[in-house]
Amino acid sequence: MEKRRQRVYLLWAILLLAGCYLACQLYTIQVATSLEWASKAVNQRSDGLALYRQRGAILDCRGRLLTDRDHLTYLAVFPPLLTAEERKALAPFLAAHQIKMATHSPVVMANPGAELLRLVAERPMAGITFCTIPLRYGLQPLAHHLLGYIHPATGEGIAGLEAVYDEFLTSDRRVKLALMTDAHQRPIPGLGWRYQEEVSRRPARNLVLTIDYELQSKVENLLNEAGVAKGAVVLLEVGTGKIRALASRPVFNPYCPQFSLNDPDRPLQNRALTAYPPGGMWRLMITAAALEQGVIHPDQVFLAEEESGSGLITLTRAFAYGRRAVFQQVSTALGTEPVLAKAKALGLGVATLRLPGEETGFLPRETGTAVVSGGEKITVTPVQIAAVLQAIAGDGTYYPPTVVEGLQEKDGTWSPLPAEAGTGRPVLTAATVAALRKMLEATVLYGTGRKAQIPQEAAGVEGTVLDGNRGGQPILHSWFAGYAPAHAPRLVGVVLLEDDPGGAERAAALFAALMASCLPSSR
Known part of the structure; x- marks a missing residue:
């Protein structure tokens, strides 16, 4: 009887294990791999x-x-x-x-x-x-x-x-x-x-990018309507460093890029990441460094001796009118190292987006005072200049420019990238920021940037670079960089025009059109 009872228990154990196995297989087919089997069934027919x-x-x-x-x-x-x-x-x-x-x-x-x-x-x-x-x-x-x-x-x-x-x-x-x-x-x-x-x-x-589709479309349309042949526009958000729009001209056909390989206008080149001489915009670096070092103050009076004549002028007005002779004097009193150090702190001389073709620009290690005062032999990219203006508009905090938010999975979840996005570092004191803002506002209000005036009020700085001549006509690269609204900055805009006879005035006018169209209050 004992042996018989053991055989019955063994039989029940075998049946129980077999039932569990069949149940597991049924669960696998009906639940775990149902989609896969359904797909195979569909493919068969x-x-x-x-x-x-x-x-x-x-x-x-x-x-x-x-x-x-x-x-x-x-x-x-x-x-x-x-x-x-x-x-x-x-x-x-x-x-x-x-x-x-x-x-x-x-x-x-x-x-x-x-x-x-x-x-x-x-x-x-x-x-x-x-x-x-x-x-x-x-x-x-x-x-x-x-x-x-x-x-x-x-x-x-x-x-x-x-x-x-x-x-x-x-x-x-x-x-x-x-x-x-x-x-x-x-x-x-x-x-x-x-x-x-x-x-x-x-x-x-x-x-997922930081780019705003609506703002990008407006920038592209603006460049097309203005007939910009060669140049770039960068639109950056104040307080984050996030690039909301980035465009370069001329463009290429993304379906047939090989047709642009030998084009003399270099359509494949991203001019927003290309380094150009800053021209008169370099006075931003000189002024920022001098204010931080306490060498000058905004109301300090200088004797400006230029071809157009001589006269006394305050630093703020000299900035607004782009009086190069004044900044040569400031450079002499300041020296080379503080200017270059401040330029590096503001992100010049390094690549930030890490994209193919992005140039770092050039900052000399050792150079003469005259070279630093005029910005010659120094090159910067439009994205770098946008970050500099963002530091001024953002209360002295420098945010590295970013263009990528993160990666999104198939189910909609996503992970942020890059890791340094949103992290800023202080580079300018509150007093320096306040003085620079007044100078940038004066440039647009009554100085060389009057073409950048908009109802919301703007602040900015211009620069023009002579790069040789063609047929007796000068080849000009022109800048305008600023932010708006002037008293509550939301967006930074940088306009670069390469080989454009319109000069800095045309760049300022494009900046005005850009801000009037893209400011959040007008959307």
């Missing part, structure tokens, strides 16, 4: 055409698409589903697209002719349908140089943010167009065409 490989989108600061905004319509043809009569009617049109009717593989046709579209509309066929494929940069691309471009065949990021974050944006998932069919390849009524995504493969991640 669907005839698919691979349309494109997924790539992560690039989003603005509010989650709006900067890429993949528009879609192009294509004609998808599934030859096995066409009748003999339909094949005969379509043969001439398909031959024009180099599609052989003998093939059994589905194909997609770009830019179908009007006659073919009319035929499809008048005579619906089971083997033909329309499909849409995302257009990476849209019909009207934005932020060409910042976003960059991808290889047309492999989809690999080649330039700009597409290249820097390629490993995160790339995916091995493909999207296909499928027609649900039975075992005899006949369409199943009521199911029709479906877009299918390979869910078992690694998904792409989206890249």
Whole structure:
């Protein structure tokens, strides 16, 4: 009896284990891997055409698409589903697209002719349908140089943010167009065409930028309307260092960038990250360093001896009118090292965005006083200048310029990048900031920057650089950099015009149009 009882217990144990195993398997199939099995079942009864490989989108600061905004319509043809009569009617049109009717593989046709579209509309066929494929940069691309471009065949990021974050944006998932069919390849009524995504493969991640789509669009439109041939605009938020818009001219076709390789105007060059001589804008560095060192004060009077004549003038008015002779005197009294040290503290001489083609600019280690006073042999980028003005507008705190917020997962969660975003460091005292602000306001109110005046009030500084001549005409690079509103700064704007005869006045006028359009109160 004891042995018999043991056999019964053993049998029950075996049955219990078998039941647990079957329950686990059922749970795995019905719950854990149900989507995978469903996908396999669908694929078994669907005839698919691979349309494109997924790539992560690039989003603005509010989650709006900067890429993949528009879609192009294509004609998808599934030859096995066409009748003999339909094949005969379509043969001439398909031959024009180099599609052989003998093939059994589905194909997609770009830019179908009007006659073919009319035929499809008048005579619906089971083997033909329309499909849409995302257009990476849209019909009207934005932020060409910042976003960059991808290889047309492999989809690999080649330039700009597409290249820097390629490993995160790339995916091995493909999207296909499928027609649900039975075992005899006949369409199943009521199911029709479906877009299918390979869910078992690694998904792409989206890249979230600090760029504001609306502001970027306004900047692009402004440059187009003004007919700026070569130059750059940077729009930066006060108190954060976040770049809200960045544009460079001339632009290139992101779908065919190879056509711009040998263009003498260098359309592939991002001029917002290119270093130029600061010209008269260098007086910002001299004044900031001198005020910090206590060498001068805003109401100090100087004797300005220039070609236009001599006279007494205060430092504030000398700044507003760009009197170079005064700043030569200040440089002599101050020396070289404090000016260069302050320039470095304000972010000059280093790359901040770490993007392809970004230049660091040039700050000499040792140079003569005259060189420092005029800014010769020194170069800065528009993004660097925007950060300097942001420090003045932001109560003396320097924030490194940033353009990337973070990476967004497929489920919508995201991780912020870069780590240093939002961290600032004090570089100017409150007294220096107050004095510089008065000088920048005076420049726009009655000085050389009067063209930058707007109803909300602005403050800024201009600079012009002579870079040789062409046919007896001077080649001018012109700057205007400032912020608005003057008494409650919200946005910093920098306008650079390369080889533009309009000079600093035209740059100031573009700044005024930029601020009038982009200030939050006017949106």
